[in-house]
Amino acid sequence: MKLLLSACLFCLTAISYAQSEKLFNDTSLLQPIEITAEKATERNPFAKTNLTRADLKQNNIGQDLPFILNNTPSVVVNSDAGNGAGYTGIRIRGTDATRINVTLNGIPYNDAESLGTFFVDMPDIASSASSIQVQRGVGTSANGAGSFGGSINVSTNELVRKQNIEVNSTIGSYGLLKNTLLFNSGIFNKNFTIDARMSNIKSDGYIDRATARLTSYFVSASFVNTKNSIHLNVFTGKEKTYQAYYGTIEDSLKNNRTYNSAGTERASSPYENQVDDYTQTHYQLFYTHKFNKYLNGNVAIFLTKGKGFYEQYKAEQKFSKYGLPNYGSIKKSDMINQLWLYNDFYGTIFSLNYDKKNTQLIVGGGYNRYEGRHFGKIIFATVQAAVPLNYEWYNTPARKYDFSAYVKWTQSFGKYFQTFLDAQLRNVDYNINGFRKNPNLQVGTTNLFFNPKLGVTFSKNNLKLYASFGHATKEPNRDDFEAGIAKRPAPEKLNDIETGIEYKTKNINIGANFYYMQYKNQLVLVGNVNDVGAYTRTNINDSYRTGIEFFGNTKLNKIFSVSGNVTLSKNKVKKFTEIIDNYDNGTLVTNFYDEADISFSPNVISSFVVNINPVKNTSLIFTSKYVSKQYLDNTSNNNRKLNEFFTQDARIGYTLQGTKNSEVHFYFQANNIFSKLYEPNGYTSSYISGGEFITENYYFPMAPANIVFGVNIKM
Numbered sequence: 001m002k003l004l005l006s007a008c009l010f011c012l013t014a015i016s017y018a019q020s021e022k023l024f025n026d027t028s029l030l031q032p033i034e035i036t037a038e039k040a041t042e043r044n045p046f047a048k049t050n051l052t053r054a055d056l057k058q059n060n061i062g063q064d065l066p067f068i069l070n071n072t073p074s075v076v077v078n079s080d081a082g083n084g085a086g087y088t089g090i091r092i093r094g095t096d097a098t099r100i101n102v103t104l105n106g107i108p109y110n111d112a113e114s115l116g117t118f119f120v121d122m123p124d125i126a127s128s129a130s131s132i133q134v135q136r137g138v139g140t141s142a143n144g145a146g147s148f149g150g151s152i153n154v155s156t157n158e159l160v161r162k163q164n165i166e167v168n169s170t171i172g173s174y175g176l177l178k179n180t181l182l183f184n185s186g187i188f189n190k191n192f193t194i195d196a197r198m199s200n201i202k203s204d205g206y207i208d209r210a211t212a213r214l215t216s217y218f219v220s221a222s223f224v225n226t227k228n229s230i231h232l233n234v235f236t237g238k239e240k241t242y243q244a245y246y247g248t249i250e251d252s253l254k255n256n257r258t259y260n261s262a263g264t265e266r267a268s269s270p271y272e273n274q275v276d277d278y279t280q281t282h283y284q285l286f287y288t289h290k291f292n293k294y295l296n297g298n299v300a301i302f303l304t305k306g307k308g309f310y311e312q313y314k315a316e317q318k319f320s321k322y323g324l325p326n327y328g329s330i331k332k333s334d335m336i337n338q339l340w341l342y343n344d345f346y347g348t349i350f351s352l353n354y355d356k357k358n359t360q361l362i363v364g365g366g367y368n369r370y371e372g373r374h375f376g377k378i379i380f381a382t383v384q385a386a387v388p389l390n391y392e393w394y395n396t397p398a399r400k401y402d403f404s405a406y407v408k409w410t411q412s413f414g415k416y417f418q419t420f421l422d423a424q425l426r427n428v429d430y431n432i433n434g435f436r437k438n439p440n441l442q443v444g445t446t447n448l449f450f451n452p453k454l455g456v457t458f459s460k461n462n463l464k465l466y467a468s469f470g471h472a473t474k475e476p477n478r479d480d481f482e483a484g485i486a487k488r489p490a491p492e493k494l495n496d497i498e499t500g501i502e503y504k505t506k507n508i509n510i511g512a513n514f515y516y517m518q519y520k521n522q523l524v525l526v527g528n529v530n531d532v533g534a535y536t537r538t539n540i541n542d543s544y545r546t547g548i549e550f551f552g553n554t555k556l557n558k559i560f561s562v563s564g565n566v567t568l569s570k571n572k573v574k575k576f577t578e579i580i581d582n583y584d585n586g587t588l589v590t591n592f593y594d595e596a597d598i599s600f601s602p603n604v605i606s607s608f609v610v611n612i613n614p615v616k617n618t619s620l621i622f623t624s625k626y627v628s629k630q631y632l633d634n635t636s637n638n639n640r641k642l643n644e645f646f647t648q649d650a651r652i653g654y655t656l657q658g659t660k661n662s663e664v665h666f667y668f669q670a671n672n673i674f675s676k677l678y679e680p681n682g683y684t685s686s687y688i689s690g691g692e693f694i695t696e697n698y699y700f701p702m703a704p705a706n707i708v709f710g711v712n713i714k715m
Contacts, residue, residue, distance in 0.1 A: 039133050039153050040140050043418050044410070045455030045466035047136040047498055047513040047549065049073060053129070053158075058621075060126045061669060061708050062170045062178035062201055065119045066090035068126050069152070071607040072134050073513075073549045073565040076600075076627050078681035080244040082206030082258070083174050083703045085214075087120050087241060087276075089681060092136055093517070093545055094571050094601030094630075095149020098477060101142045102152045105233070106349055107284060107302045108144025109154075112370035112400045113478040115145050117152075121280040121306070122237040123214035124199035127168070127180050130158030136549070137515055138453060138470030138496040141406040141424040143349050143366040146451065146474035148494050149517075157231055157286065159193055159222060160184040164661065167713045173706035175204030175211075193222045206703035208260040209270060210244035226290070233284040240277045243310070247682060247698030257677065257701045263313055266334070271313035278308025278341075294356040298364075304345040309338040311379075319386060322378065322393040327386035335387075336380040339436070343372040347402075358412035365405035372398045376436060396434035398478070403427045416460045420468070422453040428475050435482050443481045447491055449473040455498075464511075467499040480523060480537050490539050493520040510552035517545040524634055525599070526579045536579075543573040543598060564608035571601035573634045582688040589688065596636040600681075602644075604628040621651040632684040632697060640686075640697055645678035647671075665712040675704035 040046045049072045059068045063084030066077040076094075080087040090097055098115040102108075104125075110117050119125075126132075135151045142151055163186035170178040178201045185194040201214040218235040243262040252259045263274035283303045290296045317335045319326055327333075347368030354361040375395040381387045406424035413419070425448070432443040455468025476489040483489070495518045502511030521539040547569025555561040572595050580589040605627055612620040630642040653667040679699035686695045 039155075040135055041410075043457045043459055043464070044140065044420055045457045045468035045498065045500075046139050047073075047500060047515065048139070049134045049136075049551075051132045051134070053131065056126045056129055056132065057712075060124075060168075061667075061710060062172065062176050062203075064088035064123075065126055069132070069134060070625065071565075071609060071623065073551050073607075074136055074150075074547075074567045074569075074605055075134075075607075076602065076605060076630075076680060078700055079702065080207070080700055081203065081210035081212060081241075082244075082701055083176065083203060083706065085176060085201060085203035086205060086210060086212035086239075087118075087245065090117075091600060092134070092150035093515070093547070093567070093569065094598060096600065099146075099148035099474065100150050100152060101139075101144055101147040102154070103142055103144060104154050104282070105157050105284060105286070105300070106143060106153075107300065108142075108345075108366075108368060108402075110145045112343075112345060112368075112402070113372060113398060115474075115477045120212075120214070120237075120239045120241065121278060122235070122282075123201055123216040123239065124178070124180060124197070125154065125156075125216075125218075125235075125237075127182060127199060128156045128195070128197050128218040128220075128235070129154050131155045136513070137498050137517065138451075138472045138494065140453065141404075141408065141422050141451060143404060144368075144402070146426075146449070146472045148472060148474055148492065148519075156218070156220065156233065157222075159224065160186060160195060162186045162661065165715045168710065169712075170708055170710040172708035174206050174703065175202060176708065177202045178710075191223050191225050193224075195220045205242070205244065206258060206706075207244045207248075207701070208258045209242045209263065209274075210260060211242045213240045214238070228290070229286070229288040231284075231286040231288075233282065233286075236279065236281040238279040240275055243274050243276060243312075244700075247700050250697040250699065253677075253679075253699060253701065265315040266313045267315070271336070273311055274313060276308070276310050278306065280304065280306045295352070295354050297350070297352045299348065299350040301348045302346060306341065306343045306345075309340040309377075311336065311338050322391075324386060324391075324393075327383055330383055330386065333381045333383040333386060335378055335382075338377045338379055340375050340377060341372060343370065345370045360408075360410040362408040363406075364408075365403070367401075367403045369402075370398075370400040374398065374436065394434070394436050394439050396432070396436065396439060398430075398432045400431070401427075401429040416458050418457045418459070420453070420455045420457070422470075424451040425449070426451065426473075430475065432478065432481060438482060441482065443488075445475075445481075445488075447473075447475050449491070462503055462505050464502045464504070465500070468497070470494075470496045470498070472496070476523060476537075483536050487536070487538075489523055489537065490521045492522050492539075494518070507555040508552075509554070512551075513549045515545070515547060515549070519543045519545075522573075524573060524576075526577065526634075540573060540576060542575060545569060545571045545598070545601065547571075559613055561611045562609065563611075564606065566606040567604065569601070569603055569605075571598040571603070572596065573598050576634050578633075578635055580686055580688060580693075584688060584691065591635070593635060596634050597631050599633050600630050600642075602628040602630045617655040617657065619651075619653045621649075621653070623649040623651075627680065632682055639695060640684040642679055642682055642699070645676055645680070647676050647678070648673050662715050664714075667710050667712075669708045669710075671706050671708065672703065673705055677704065678702055 066088045067084040074093045076091045078089045097117045102117045133153045166182040168180040180199045183196045197218040199216045203212045216237040220233045223230045246261045263271035286300045349366035351364030404426040409421045429446045453470040457466040472494045474492045480489040497516045500513035522543045523537040526538045549567045551565040553563030576593045578591040608624045610622045626646045629644045632640040651669040656664040682699040684697045
C-alpha cells in the first residue's frame, strides 16, 4: 500500500509540473534514442520477427517474457512453476537460452558466466518495452555472447510524446496477481520526457510450493533536441521464488503431477524458505549526437548490480564436506546453507552511423567487465556448536573481460538489390578462482573470435528475396570448465546459411525461410558426471540443424484476421558417444550413435492465431500451439523423451472508450482450455547400479485449464 501511495504521489507531482511547463509543446526529435546497430532492418537478409508495443501489451497477462514470445516462429517455452510466473525458459530452433543473445537497448543481458538469461530478474519488463525484435539464426553482430540460435533485442527507449497514466491489474488461477502502474509525462518544456513504472506480481504456482513474489520499478528520463539526446534508465527487479527446478520424477506424473522435492530433506515438513532470493539493478546512460543529416554517433555506459542467494535445507551433511572437523564423535548434522552471488557487470557500447543515398555504414562495438563473487554460508545446523558463526565454506571469485568491435556495410545497387557485409572481432578473457565443489581448480582462458556475415536482398514491389551466410563462435560457460584441466572445453563454432522469401501488402504478409546450421565443437551432455558430481558437457565434432519456417498473417475483412507459423526441421548430432557410469565397479560404459536427434529439438513447431472483431470494441482471440516430441538427451531413445503436445487458449476483450485518449479495457483469457497434460521441459539420468541399467526421467509439468481476468485503465 505504501508503494502504491508513493507511486500515485509521484505521478500527480509529475503531471502538475508537466502541465505548468506546457506539456505538449512540439519539437524536432531524434527517434528513437538507442544503439540501433543491434537490430536488423527491413531489408537485411535475416529471419526475424518484430513485436510492437501493441503486440506486447496484448500478450502481457502476468507471465514471464518467454511466454509473451511463445507465438513467434520456432519458439518453445517452459516454466518451472508450471504457469509461466517465476523461472521460465525459451528455446529458438531447439537452441537453449545460453546460446540466445539477449540485449536491453543494445546492452548485453546474458549472465556473463552461465551465459543464460534469467528473465525472472527483470519482472514485467514487457510493460516498459516499446518493441522487441527476435532474430533467428546467427543474425547481425550484437554486443555480448554470440548468437547460436537466435537473439532477442528489447527496446525501452522510444519516446512517448503524449502524457498518459495506465493502471493494469490481472488476477488468475494459482494465486496469480499482477498490478502495474505506468506513467508517461509526454514532452514537456519542449525537450524533456519522464517515464516510470511500478509492478508487483504474485503467484502460488501450479507446482507445489512454487511461489513467486516479484517486484520491479522502471524510471527513465530524456532530454532531446535537434542535435543531441541524453537518456537515463534506472530499473530494478527483485524476485523471491520457492525452488522448483528439481522437476517431477516420471512415476509421479500420473498421480502426483505437482510434486516438488525441494525442501523435503527436512523430516517434519518441507522447509518453508527453500528459496531463490535475488535483486538486480540496471543503470543505463545513453548519449546520441547528430553531426549532420548523414552522420550520427551513439555511446552508452552501463552498470548492472546483482546480489542474492539460494537457501537450502540439507540433511545429514558430513562436516568434512564443508571443511569442518568432526564434533567429537559426531560426523554429520542437518544444515541450512545459502549459496551467495554478488556480481557487478559494467562497461560501454558505441556506434558511429553513416547513411547517405545507397550506402549505410556502421562502426561500433563495446567493452564490458564482469566481477562475480561466489560464496557459501551455513546459517543453521542441528549441531550448531560445530559451526562457527557466519561460517563460509567456499569463496570463489571470477572475472571476465569482453571487448568487441564490428563494421556493418549495407549497399544498394539500382532499385532492387542490396548487399550486407558484417565483420565482428571479439576478445574474451575469463578467470575463475575455484568452484564450490572444487575450490582449488583455477581457470584462465583467453579467446579471440572473428565472426563474419554477408548477404544479399532483392526487393521489388511487394516481394522480397534474401540469402545470407553467418559465422559465429562462442566461449564455454562456467560449468563446462569444472570438468577439470584435462577436459578443458573448446569454443563452439557455427556456420549458418539462411534463404527466404516474403510477400507483403497492406493486408497480407506471408513468407518462408530455409536454414542450415552446421556446428563444430558443439557442447552437449554425454551422460556421465564429472569428479564433482556435475553432468558433463563435451565438445562433439559434427552436428547440424536444418529446416524451413513458414509464417504469415492476413486480414480477411473487418471482422476476421489470422496469423500463424510452422517450422519443419531436422536436428542431428553425428558420431555421438554416450557415456554411462557403472557405479558397481567404477567403470564407464559407452554407446556409439552414428546419427541421433539433438536433445530438446522438435521436428515440428507451429502456432496459429485467429482474431475476430464481431462488434465494435470487442475482440475474440483463439490461439493454438503444437510441438512434436523432443528427446531429453542425444540418443533418440523413446524412453527418454518429452511427448508431443497441442494446446489452445481463448480470450475475449472489450474496450470502453472515454473522453480524449482515455479507455478501459477488460479481458478474460482461458489457457490450455482442454486441460492437456504436457511437459515442455525435463532432464534424464542413466547409470548402472546393483547390476541394473537405471534411467530416471524428470519433467516440468504445465498447468491444466486455468483462467486470467484483467483490467487496463488508460487516462
